[in-house]
Amino acid sequence: xxxxxxxxxxxxxxxxxxxxxxxxxxxxxxxxxxxxxxxxxxxxxxxxxxxxxxxxxxxxxxxxxxxxxxxxxxxxxxxxxxxxxxxxxxxxxxxxxxxxxxxxxxxxxxxxxxxxxxxxxxxxxxxxxxxxxxxxxxxxxxxxxxxxxxxxxxxxxxxxxxxxxxxxxxxxxxxxxxxxxxxxxxxxxxxxxxxxxxxxxxxxxxxxxxxxxxxxxxxxxxxxxxxxxxxxxxxxxxxxxxxxxxxxxxxxxxxxxxxxxxxxxxxxxxxxxxxxxxxxxxxxxxxxxxxxxxxxxxxxxxxxxxxxxxxxxxxxxxxxxxxxxxxxxxxxxxxxxxxxxxxxxxxxxxxxxxxxxxxxxxxxxxxxxxxxxxxxxxxxxxxxxxxxxxxxxxxxxxxxxxxxxxxxxxxxxxxxxxxxxxxxxxxxxxxxxxxxxxxxxxxxxxxxxxxxxxxxxxxxxxxxxxxxxxxxxxxxxxxxxxxxxxxxxxxxxxxxxxxxxxxxxxxxxxxxxxxxxxxxxxxxxxxxxxxxxxxxxxxxxxxxxxxxxxxxxxxxxxxxxxxxxxxxxxxxxxxxxxxxxxxxxxxxxxxxxxxxxxxxxxxxxxxxxxxxxxxxxxxxxxxxxxxxxxxxxxxxxxxxxxxxxxxxxxxxxxxxxxxxxxxxxxxxxxxxxxxxxxxxxxxxxxxxxxxxxxxxxxxxxxxxxxxxxxxxxxxxxxxxxxxxxxxxxxxxxxxxxxxxxxxxxxxxxxxxxxxxxxxxxxxxxxxxxxxxxxxxxxxxxxxxxxxxxxxxxxxxxxxxxxxxxxxxxxxxxxxxxxxxxxxxxxxxxxxxxxxxxxxxxxxxxxxxxxxxxxxxxxxxxxxxxxxxxxxxxxxxxxxxxxxxxxxxxxxxxxxxxxxxxxxxxxxxxxxxxxxxxxxxxxxxxxxxxxxxxxxxxxxxxxxxxxxxxxxxxxxxxxxxxxxxxxxxxxxxxxxxxxxxxxxxxxxxxxxxxxx
Numbered sequence: 001x002x003x004x005x006x007x008x009x010x011x012x013x014x015x016x017x018x019x020x021x022x023x024x025x026x027x028x029x030x031x032x033x034x035x036x037x038x039x040x041x042x043x044x045x046x047x048x049x050x051x052x053x054x055x056x057x058x059x060x061x062x063x064x065x066x067x068x069x070x071x072x073x074x075x076x077x078x079x080x081x082x083x084x085x086x087x088x089x090x091x092x093x094x095x096x097x098x099x100x101x102x103x104x105x106x107x108x109x110x111x112x113x114x115x116x117x118x119x120x121x122x123x124x125x126x127x128x129x130x131x132x133x134x135x136x137x138x139x140x141x142x143x144x145x146x147x148x149x150x151x152x153x154x155x156x157x158x159x160x161x162x163x164x165x166x167x168x169x170x171x172x173x174x175x176x177x178x179x180x181x182x183x184x185x186x187x188x189x190x191x192x193x194x195x196x197x198x199x200x201x202x203x204x205x206x207x208x209x210x211x212x213x214x215x216x217x218x219x220x221x222x223x224x225x226x227x228x229x230x231x232x233x234x235x236x237x238x239x240x241x242x243x244x245x246x247x248x249x250x251x252x253x254x255x256x257x258x259x260x261x262x263x264x265x266x267x268x269x270x271x272x273x274x275x276x277x278x279x280x281x282x283x284x285x286x287x288x289x290x291x292x293x294x295x296x297x298x299x300x301x302x303x304x305x306x307x308x309x310x311x312x313x314x315x316x317x318x319x320x321x322x323x324x325x326x327x328x329x330x331x332x333x334x335x336x337x338x339x340x341x342x343x344x345x346x347x348x349x350x351x352x353x354x355x356x357x358x359x360x361x362x363x364x365x366x367x368x369x370x371x372x373x374x375x376x377x378x379x380x381x382x383x384x385x386x387x388x389x390x391x392x393x394x395x396x397x398x399x400x401x402x403x404x405x406x407x408x409x410x411x412x413x414x415x416x417x418x419x420x421x422x423x424x425x426x427x428x429x430x431x432x433x434x435x436x437x438x439x440x441x442x443x444x445x446x447x448x449x450x451x452x453x454x455x456x457x458x459x460x461x462x463x464x465x466x467x468x469x470x471x472x473x474x475x476x477x478x479x480x481x482x483x484x485x486x487x488x489x490x491x492x493x494x495x496x497x498x499x500x501x502x503x504x505x506x507x508x509x510x511x512x513x514x515x516x517x518x519x520x521x522x523x524x525x526x527x528x529x530x531x532x533x534x535x536x537x538x539x540x541x542x543x544x545x546x547x548x549x550x551x552x553x554x555x556x557x558x559x560x561x562x563x564x565x566x567x568x569x570x571x572x573x574x575x576x577x578x579x580x581x582x583x584x585x586x587x588x589x590x591x592x593x594x595x596x597x598x599x600x601x602x603x604x605x606x607x608x609x610x611x612x613x614x615x616x617x618x619x620x621x622x623x624x625x626x627x628x629x630x631x632x633x634x635x636x637x638x639x640x641x642x643x644x645x646x647x648x649x650x651x652x653x654x655x656x657x658x659x660x661x662x663x664x665x666x667x668x669x670x671x672x673x674x675x676x677x678x679x680x681x682x683x684x685x686x687x688x689x690x691x692x693x694x695x696x697x698x699x700x701x702x703x704x705x706x707x708x709x710x711x712x713x714x715x716x717x718x719x720x721x722x723x724x725x726x727x728x729x730x731x732x733x734x735x736x737x738x739x740x741x742x743x744x745x746x747x748x749x750x751x752x753x754x755x756x757x758x759x760x761x762x763x764x765x766x767x768x769x770x771x772x773x774x775x776x777x778x779x780x781x782x783x784x785x786x787x788x789x790x791x792x793x794x795x796x797x798x799x800x801x802x803x804x805x806x807x808x809x810x811x812x813x814x815x816x817x818x819x820x821x822x823x824x825x826x827x828x829x830x831x832x833x834x835x836x837x838x839x840x841x842x843x844x845x846x847x848x849x850x851x852x853x854x855x856x857x858x859x860x861x862x863x864x865x866x867x868x869x870x871x872x873x874x875x876x877x878x879x880x881x882x883x884x885x886x887x888x889x890x891x892x893x894x895x896x897x898x899x900x901x902x903x904x905x906x907x908x909x910x911x912x913x914x915x916x917x918x919x920x921x922x923x924x925x926x927x928x929x930x931x932x933x934x935x936x937x938x939x940x941x942x943x944x945x946x947x948x949x950x951x952x953x954x955x956x957x958x959x960x961x962x963x964x965x966x967x968x969x970x971x972x973x974x975x976x977x978x979x980x981x982x983x984x985x986x987x988x989x990x991x992x993x994x995x
Contacts, residue, residue: 032080036071039098043092050086051089073086082129092117098123116140120135124147130153132156135159141163141951144183148175152177155178156178163951167188174195186210188210203226212235212236219243226250227273229253232258238261238262239260239262240268240279244271245266253277254276254278255279256279256281256302259283267291269290272297277298278300280303287309287311292313293315293316293317299322304328320343321345322346325350326348328354334373334374336373341378347386353394373395374396375399392416394419400422401421417441421443421445423447427450430456436461439463443467459482462480465509475499480502482504486509488510489510492514494514508526509531513537519534519539519541519547523546534557540563543563545570554579559583560585567589571598575599587606587611595621599782609631612632613634614635614636626642721747725755735858742755753789753804758799774788783834783867788802788803803869805871807864807866808862811860820952825956828922829960833992835918836988837989844986851908854914855918859872895917911985912983913979923949923967926950945961948968
């Protein structure tokens with residue numbers, strides 16, 4: 001019997017010995033190592049310094065069983081890999097070669113913060129022992145594979161911040177061990193599956209920033225261990241389920257930015273451990289339940305931007321840990337409960353814009369007060385000394401303002417505008433030393449501006465407009481060195497404008513007061529000012545020349561004053577002006593010709609002055625109407641209703657008075673020109689003779705004839721360009737097109753320019769129309785158009801000299817994945833806007849209009865701030881209304897309007913079509929190709945937006961998505977087969993500005 005037992009044991013040992021043989025362990029390790037090395041070999045960045053230890057020579061070469069276990073990021077149990085942590089290792093690759101089947105003992109896998117792209121293979125279901133899986137912050141796309149349900153031991157699943165799409169698999173409800181589920185910041189669609197209610201061990205559920213729809217599943221109430229549920233920024237609808245009140249462990253509940261309706265269930269008052277509750281930006285209605293006051297641990301309560309009505313519950317005073325309370329943009333009524341003063345930790349209080357959004361019948365009189373917050377601000381709010389931001393604007397608050405507010409040491413922002421406060425401004429505001437924004441506009445405030453305002457050294461915005469404030473603007477305002485915006489318009493202020501104002505000022509509005517005296521010359525020091533309105537005062541004497549230094553101004557309104565003297569010619573420097581209103585003053589003299597060079601989009605009003613003489617011709621005056629010059633008896637010009645300038649006595653007078661000056665200005669330069677032309681003719685003759693004798697063309701600049709229209713000395717510039725490019729060596733070539741090659745040239749001054757050498761070389765310099773075109777193009781000044789410095793030509797080369805932009809073309813940037821990702825949705829919207837503004841300027845503000853003829857992503861350059869700049873006017877031609885504009889140039893393939901194929905006629909609508917293609921390319925990230933036909937053959941609503949978007953970027957938020965849809969609709973109109981049905985670039989520019 002004993003011998004039988006020994007034999008039996010021997011047999012068992014023999015049978016099972018191989019599975020315990022050391023070589024078999026080595027074989028398994030070698031297999032895992034080989035599989036991991038195969039995956040590593042698929043990476044796009046093989047020089048990854050983090051993975052240098054991943055090779056067959058690592059560790060003890062004689063003991064191959066420990067090879068993968070000694071590699072960085074890997075842990076083993078019994079010689080087999082059980083943990084793989086490669087978080088933030090700059091891996092760039094996919095999961096297609098990941099050894100899912102070769103790592104049977106893997107329990108922990110962390111690949112977060114890498115650049116892993118492509119879809120998640122279904123083989124992920126083979127990792128049956130996996131407990132922890134983290135792919136956070138990668139570039140994974142496609143659907144979540146249903147095979148994920150095989151990972152029954154999983155407790156942590158994180159797919160946050162990827163580009164996953166499609167629905168959440170219903171089978172995910174089988175992962176009953178799951179405690180942490182992060183699917184947020186993806187492009188997931190469909191309803192939240194009810195099966196998630198089976199995950200009764202769940203602690204955290206993050207589904208925010210997706211496109212999930214449908215209602216919140218009532219089974220959510222079964223997740224008793226849930227502490228954090230975040231479903232914001234989706235498209236969820238329906239009501240908040242009552243069952244949420246069962247989540248007794250819940251600490252954070254975020255449902256903001258959805259389409260939820262109905263009332264807040266009273267059961268939310270059961271969530272006594274809740275710390276943060278955000279239901280803002282929905283369509284919730286009804287009254288706010290008093291049970292919210294039971295949430296004694298609450299620190300953040302955001303209910304803004306809904307349709308709540310009724311009063312603010314007095315029980316809010318029980319929330320003594322509350323730090324943020326946002327009830328703005330609702331329809332709340334009644335007064336602020338005194339109990340609010342109990343919230344001694346409150347930092348943010350937002351009650352602004354509580355009013356009925358519908359119209360109230362006139363016969364109901366003052367019942368509209370019942371649809372907004374009323375009454376005084378309770379004095380108990382003075383207890384809330386921790387306030388940092390407070391909004392009360394757009395309500396019906398009343399009472400004496402000087403009695404309501406105390407001293408708030410850390411207050412940063414307060415807006416009391418558009419109410420019915422009265423009384424004086426308290427000197428206590430000057431003791432709120434951290435205050436950056438003080439807005440009390442549109443009330444019934446009287447008295448003077450307290451001198452203590454000058455103590456607010458950090459103040460950025462002071463808006464006291466539309467009140468009854470009197471007295472002088474205190475000189476102490478000049479102490480506000482950080483002030484960016486000063487708005488005191490529509491008051492009863494007297495005295496002069498303070499001599500000194502903060503040099504950082506960007507916005508100044510003192511209009512509609514009784515200010516007198518002169519305009520201070522020191523206003524010219526406000527170099528950042530973009531808006532200045534001093535209209536409707538009693539300011540007198542001349543406009544200081546220093547105003548011409550304010551080159552950032554987009555609006556200048558000095559109308560309805562008593563200003564005298566001439567309009568300063570220095571105004572020609574105000575190249576960013578959109579509005580210039582000098583009407584209803586006593587200005588005299590001629591309109592400076594220099595003003596004609598102001599931007600063409602300028603709205604100008606010179607009516608009711610004493611101006612004389614002709615209206616200058618130029619882009620700033622192209623759209624001038626009679627109403628804008630009416631009331632000036634001495635003006636003449638080519639405007640309907642205004643007398644023509646034939647033999648104006650005024651002109652004769654000016655000619656007579658300035659005859660000597662004109663002799664110097666006209667005759668002497670002419671004599672100099674004839675002398676230079678004679679010398680040039682002699683040089684050309686000599687050059688031609690030498691060419692005939694030698695039979696060769698000399699490229700040396702000092703021997704060739706030169707024509708230049710340039711900001712530089714043409715001859716010297718040409719010589720330096722030839723030298724710096726080594727006679728246009730391929731080394732310096734940065735691009736080639738149908739009309740020429742572009743080179744990068746560095747001038748002796750250090751400035752870098754882009755030089756386009758034209759293929760048709762010297763003959764173009766003899767074309768007078770071409771030279772006129774170039775001369776006009778050099779005068780173009782627009783922030784979205786690449787500056788053309790000039791044109792140079794000699795016997796060998798004809799070149800255009802452009803501003804150089806280092807980032808290069810939009811086409812190049814979109815073709816490089818890393819650079820394309822830097823162009824987020826907002827930057828891409830700005831690029832589209834910039835091109836639209838540039839083309840609108842070319843088509844509608846240049847005289848004659850300019851058609852680009854070759855709008856494409858190759859001809860859009862980006863500056864360092866990713867601002868679009870339209871380039872390459874080498875193929876542009878002026879569009880004259882009286883010419884046919886037939887052309888053999890076809891632009892860039894894929895961007896050319898369809899009618900060009902059979903008409904060969906170029907007009908503005910060709911650019912509009914190209915702009916439509918470019919718009920789709922910017923949004924898609926590549927040329928749209930066949931998508932154009934699909935878009936035109938169906939309604940935009942029938943096309944899924946995601947199919948038109950660049951998949952390399954995360955799906956846009958709701959506001960950006962809305963703007964993209966609007967712009968795509970506009971692009972569709974631009975691509976209309978009938979040119980007459982396409983909108984003009986002026987219309988496009990205006991519409992696109994609202995996005």
